[in-house]
Amino acid sequence: MDIAAFKKRVNGVPVLRALYILVSLILLAVAISFWVILLADNQQFRIWFSIASLLTILGLCYMLIRGLKQVLKPNEVRKKDEQSPSLERLHQMLELKNKELSGLAQELIKEQEIRESSEKAKQIFLVNISHEIRTPMNGIMGFAQLLEESLIDEDHHESLQMIIKSADQLMAILNDILDFSRLEAGDINFQNLPFALKDSVHSIYRMMEHSAKCKDLDFSYEIPDTLPEVLSGDALRLGQILLNLTSNAIKFTEKGKVKISLKVINEQEDRIAIAFKVQDTGIGIPKDKQECIFDFFEQVTSDTSRRYAGTGLGLSIVKRLVELQGGDVALDSVMGEGSDFYFTMDFGKVTDEVKTSILKTRHRLQQPLIQNGKGIRVLIVEDNPINQLLVIKLLENQGYGITVAGNGRIALEEYDKQSFDIILMDLQMPELDGYETTRIIRKMTGERGDIPIVAMTAHTIKGELEKCVSIGMNDYISKPFNSAELYQKIEIIIEKARSGVVTVNKP
Structure with missing residues (x-):
């Protein structure tokens, strides 16, 4: 080790002053011993004094050597020794931080449990509300439809139809709320069962035909002959999508027409992609609202909400249901001229055996139900x-x-x-x-x-x-x-x- 490095290291050591003192003491002890031995006349005194001086000098040298070892100790070891109190404090701080993080983790877990409990309570509440509403609504709608078949007086018949229509609207709102809750929670399952496509479209037409007639609208649907009669998919969700779009079209159309049309856009050996279009000549949607019209609780304007009522959930539910099945939704609209809503969906093809069975059942169910229950x-x-x-x-x-x-x-x-x-x-x-x-x-x-x-x-x-x-x-x-x-x-x-x-x- 060179002198400069030694000085640099020594200057940074706290024992430097002690080393200087030890060296001075050793030199002083040597000098005193030398003069005392030199000047003393008694031979025995010189011997004992020499021994005592030697032991003293050796002790001072030992202390000096220990000090020099401390000075010459490697940097890493010395720093470790010097910093051991700091490392201990750092360790204590880390333990404290770990305890704080552990506490935060426990709080997050509790908050997550509270959130899940709240979500579960909400689902239970909605299910119970649905049950409590549907039970009396079954009686209201059932007896109203039963009475409708037997009424002759035109005014009474019209009043009863208004009751049925109001009940239908209430059920539509309830279903929208439940569907929104399920979509929000990711609680939606889709079936893949054979169904007659024309029946699904026709049933929506029959359900909305009366509403269109009340507004004197030209309401129709068009299904190409090239489409398979029986497909495999979720007919219930398809009906729900078409019903939401069609009811919206009729609601926002005061004159003109509403039309449902279908078109094949891609066909493979076992799959077929179909584009559905619901066209109306209603109030239309402004350009700046067309992007957000599919958002939850969104309507065109507050005036629209007051005039036409509704939850603002129908189109958002349509979009989510279509996209969850791998389809797309789009719209073309001009203010004051009307709107065209499009969506595409894939369906599976069925075997001839399944097709025959479905069509046979369909034909039987279309037969008039007159006293079919005799003997049952x-x-x-x-x-x-x-x-x-x-x-x-x-x-x-x-x-x-x-x-x-x-x-x-x-x-x-x-x-x-x-x-x-x-x-x-x-x-x-x-x-x-x-x-x-x-x-x-x-x-x-x-x-x-x-x-x-x-x-x-x-x-x-x-x-x-x-x-x-x-x-x-x-x-x-x-x-x-x-x-x-x-x-x-x-x-x-x-x-x-x-x-x-x-x-x-x-x-």
Whole structure:
């Protein structure tokens, strides 16, 4: 090590002063010892003094050597020794920060749990509200439709139609709110089942035909002959998309026309892409609003909201439903001239065997339903008196034999007394609900355990159909239902049961 490096290192060491003192003491001890030994006359005193001086000098040298070792110690080791108190403080600070971060993590977990709990509470609330609204609405709409068929007076008939229309609007708002909640939570499932495309479009036409006639609109639909009659996909969601677009078109059109049209845009061996267009001659949408019209709760203007009402959810639900199925949505619109809404969707093709089966069922269901229930015995398990009366009247008009049970326990007692061809089972009932009642029946031996059971419920929660099937039910009908839907469900299931096609999934 050179002198400059040594000085540089030594100058930075706190023991430098002590080293200087030690060197001075050693030199002083040597000098004193030398003069004392030199001047002393007693030989024995010189010996002992020499020994004492030597030990003192050796001790001072030892201390000097230790100091020099400290000075000459490598930088890394010395710094580590010097910084050990700082490292300890740093370690303490890190531990403190770790505790703080751990506390923050716990708070985030608690906030996430609170958020999830809040979301779950919201879903439960919406489900319960839906159930509580749908149950009385089933009675309102059912009896209104039943009464409509028998009224002769034109004024009374028109008033009743207004009641039905108002009920339909209320149900549309309820369905929009539920769909919005499901989309927000990602709680949407899509089916892939064969269906007749023309029937899906025609059913939307029939549903909206009366609204168009009330406004004297030219309402029509066009389906090319080149389109397959039967496709595979989610007919329910397709109907929901078309219904939202068509009802919007009619709502915002005061004169002119509304038209639904379909066109093939791409066809492969097992898939086909179809473009749907809903055209109207309504008020139109400004250019600056066309980008955000598909956003949740968005309407063109506040004046539009006041004039035409609605939740502002219809188009946003359409966009999400189409995109979740891999499709696209677009629009062309001119203020004062009208709007064209487009969406594309892919569907699967079906085999000739499936096509024949679907078309055969479709033809049978299109036949007039006149006294089709003669000789068929139905057990109605329903605790709501209004809904009991509604189902009784609907089925009696078709000639069905009716027995009513107010809950699952009474239903089992009635089933012990006599046999039935089908059971219409409400799910939410006192004493014994529909789920447990179905499980008990399915445990019975022989034909008694295989009787067809159709769930009737106002619940619309995800997985309800799957749950009903898993406990052994054959089908599911949601409230409010119309008479044609009820008749068709019963007819199809009984025909399958009698031909041995129905298979019961026993839990």
